[in-house]
Amino acid sequence: MRPPIASLVVLLLVVAALTVIGLDGIHAERVPQAVLNGEQQIAADTALSVRTPIDVEASTIRRTAAAYPATSTSTPATALKALTSARKPVLGRVLLDAHTGKLLAAGGRPVPLAGVDAARLTSGHGAIPPRLMTSGGTRQLLYFAKVTLPAQQDANQDQYQAPSRTERQWLLVVSEALPALTTYGDGRTAELLDASGTVLATTVHGTASPAAAGSGLSAAAARAAHGSGSDTDASGSLLGAATGSRRTVAGWAQVASATGPGETDDLGLVVLTSRAVPATNTAADYSGFALEAAGALAVVALLLGMALYFSVQQPLLRLYLSAGRLARGATGDGTAASAELSRPVPVHGFGELARIGRALDSLRGQLLGESGPQEFPARRGPGYRALAVVGVVVVACWSMPMIFVLNRADIATAVPAPVLADQQARTEIATNRVRQSLGRSYTDLSEAAASLPGRSRAAQTEVLRKSLADHKQYRSLYLLDRSGAITLRVGGTPLRTLVHVPHDGGITTVNTSGRIPAIAAYAQVRAGKGKAPAAGMVLFGEIDVQALNSILPRPKLGSVWVTDRDDRVLAASVGYRAFQSLPDSGLTRLARATQGAPGTTGTATSAVHNTSSGPSVDSAAPLAQSGPTARLGWHVVTAEPAAALQIPAVQAEQYTMLAGILGLAVGAACLGWLHVVVIRPLRAVAVLVERLAGGDRRTVLHPVNHDEIGSVTRSLELVRQALAERDRAARSGHAAGPSRSLRENTLQR
Structure with missing residues (x-):
């Protein structure tokens, strides 16, 4: 006993x-820790938005070079034109001899080649990562790709020697501007820094406070990133100067891969975001309550024991x-x-x-x-x-x-306004990430559709197979004729239930029920040169929903859902059933509140909802803005428990x-x-x-x-x-x- x-x-x-x-x-501090953490995560999300297009562009240039149908009679000039004619953001491009480094062909603006050793770069078997170079006082990114030509007879050999054939290899170098830096949240400034802390690009959303763009923060962010050591995707937060009742809060993050060696690890780029937030004057001290509660429990324990x-x-x-x-x-x-x-x-x-x-x-x-x-x-x-x-x-x-x-x-006052604004800004960043992913899927499909006219059925099949292998987001590619019948297919069995044939291109859902929502990009295929699209077919590419789900989770963002115009879930960062409703009615109302007037894109919104597990910081943003997703009417909805935000x-x-x-x-x-x-x-x-x-x-x-x-x-x-x-x-x-x-x-x- x-x-x-x-x-x-x-x-x-x-x-x-x-x-x-x-x-x-x-x-309770003057600047809550939740605000600092939110700015850090916004910087990390922005860094991801900078890293993704660099990774995509590097892989696209290498894929284009590998697919180039070089022959023994190909000339550098024609090869350079064929390799870069479809690259719109290209500033300059050159072809170098891989063994001697000799300039073979050039186009566009001069490419800064100082320190580029073609022989050393092409000696390895792996991919050549991009480099950050300076040209004309501006910083540019150099992308590299190896172009291998068929072997041909060596013109320098002696006529009495046995004929020998040597393989030629060129090095394609493409210079492009830095990716556009986009920021969200009223009054927020975003800067792209190099390893020394020099500002390479700046963008401001709304009207930023002068205190939010202090030069001291750039140097401090560069030092913090340099001191992170081997943690290539490190991030953190900083406190800036105070102006009256407002204090500058900054977040920094390295533009580097979080899952291993990546294209941007050696660039030394750092993203710095900053924003002036109101400092709180209310002091909350729970030590007195803690002593009273503990004393009461101690009395209860002793009385029960006695x-x-x-x-x-x-x-x-x-x-x-x-x-x-x-x-x-x-x-x-x-x-x-x-x-x-x-x-x-x-x-x-x-x-x-x-x-x-x-x-x-x-x-x-x-x-x-x-x-x-x-x-x-x-x-x-x-x-x-x-x-x-x-x-x-x-x-x-x-x-x-x-x-x-x-x-x-009190849910009306417990969550500081800057925390709610940060959740909305991060939701808009997530929305932009989804929009870019779907846009890239449509662009890739359009390129495949453009290469199909005039080819035999076997050649078209090979084009689709190669496109499916190069673009992992597709689970199935198929051609529809004007009657809605599938005439050619590669990949998995299509999930479609819609049989109508559209007369344009874009992103859509091709089923309305089932266990897996089928999101697809589609593009018109002309029957032949000079013929209208209506005379041809439509190429559909069903996007693997797992590929879309994988880009949704982000630290401290909570649960993320992509919903259609009827507020049914199409993709999510957590487990879900296809076409189910959002888990809370407050989230559904929030998604509907983003809808603007007919013909407009709508605006992002946020709110704090009281759920069974406590207050939740929720936000929603419309996906439609421009491009292939403009007519979808989809939304991105996020919900983060307030308990995880250190309020x-x-x-x-x-x-x-x-x-x-x-x-x-x-x-x-x-x-x-x-x-x-x-x-x-x-x-x-x-x-x-x-x-x-x-x-x-x-x-x-x-x-x-x-x-x-x-x-x-x-x-x-x-x-x-x-x-x-x-x-x-x-x-x-x-x-x-x-x-x-x-x-x-x-x-x-």
Whole structure:
């Protein structure tokens, strides 16, 4: 019985200590940590938006060079034109001899080739990463690709030597401007820095505060990125200067791969975002509340421990001693046994212990022959089970207010306005990321469609197979004729249920139900040169929804969904069923609120909703702006629990609720433990001992536990055996008496 009581007191005191430790560390600063974390994540999202087009452009240039149908008669000029004619953002391009570095052909603006060693770059077997170079005072990106030509006879060999053929290799170098830097959130400034902290590009959304563009932040961000060591995708936050009641908050992130070696790891680019936010003047200190709550729980723990000690533990120990004394008196002989039975059994406590005590005293009288079996009343007062229930109620009186009443965060004021604005800005960045991904899918499909006219069926099949292999986002490519029938297919079985044939190009969904939503890009295929698209076919590329799902998750952004115009889920960062509704009606209303007037793209919006798990910071943004997604009417919706954003009011609520839950769990568990190992066995023993005192000598008392109650049970079994033996002896003597009298009367006659 000691472990449950001791555990109850100790664990409740531990919960009290944890309450002090948890709540004492929450302080409201002038700039909440959630605002700093939000700016850091915005910088990381912006860095991803810069890295993605660089990765795509590098892989596209290499893929184009690898697919170039070079022949032994190809000239550098014609090859350079064919390789870069479709590259619109190209500033300059050159072809170099891979072995000598000699310039073979050039076009566009001059390409800065200082430090470019063609032989060394082409000597390796891996891809050549882009480089950051300076030309005319501006920074440019150089992309590299190897162009391999068929082997031809060496023109320098001696005419008497055996003919030998050597393989030619060219190095394509393309210079392009840095990717466009886009920022979201009113008053936010974004800068692209090189490794030395020099600003390469700047963009401002709305009107930025002058304090938000201080030069000191650029140098500090470059130093922090340089000090991150091997963590290539490192990010962080900075605090800038204060202007009146506003303080500049900055975030920085390296433009590097987060999943291993990438194209941008060696560029040394850093994204810096900054924004002036209002500094809070309200000081929130929860240490006083923590001490009061912990003190109240400590008092509850000590009172419960004392109550259980004096009402259960001590009486049970005395009962244990009395039962042992009674057993020794029942089994012993002589004066010692009489002495053990001569002392009355004291009745201690209440409930089951009092019942057992009274029954033991009745058994003592029966052993002495002073009384016979005694019946006990069926109706009894409250027992120790009621005491355990009262103990749980007492703990609940402390826990329930902690769980449901105290330190409750007001959803209207708990989440700072900058945090809500950051969630909206990050949702817009996620929307732009989805829009760019779908746009690239459409562009890739359009290029494949443009290469199909005039080819044989086998050649078209080969083009589609190569496109499917080069673009992993597609799960199936197929051609539709004007009747809606599939005439050519590569990849998986199409998921389409729509059979109409569109007369334009773009992005659409080709099914309206099922387990997997089928998002597809489509482009017209002309029947031949100079013919209208209507005379040809339509190329569809079904996009693997997993490829779309993979670009949605971002740290601290929460759950992300892509919904159609009817607010049905098409893709998500968490598990979902195709075409299901959003998990909360508040999210659905938020998505519908982004819709603008007919013909407009709509605007992003955000709000704080109170859910079953606490406040949630939610936002929605329309996907349609321009390009192939303009007519979709889709939305991107995000929801981040406020508890994950390090907001003081929400943290205090969570810690308070956790303390209440722990206190209630500890109280219920320990008192339940006491009920199992002490109270329930006591109730069973009380019933058995009352039956024994009432004359039941046949029911054997088996000790179940090896503890105080088990010892009491063993003592009672000895008493039962002694009483049963005495009863048998008494019955034997009563039966022998009449037979002896009958024999004596017979002799007298």
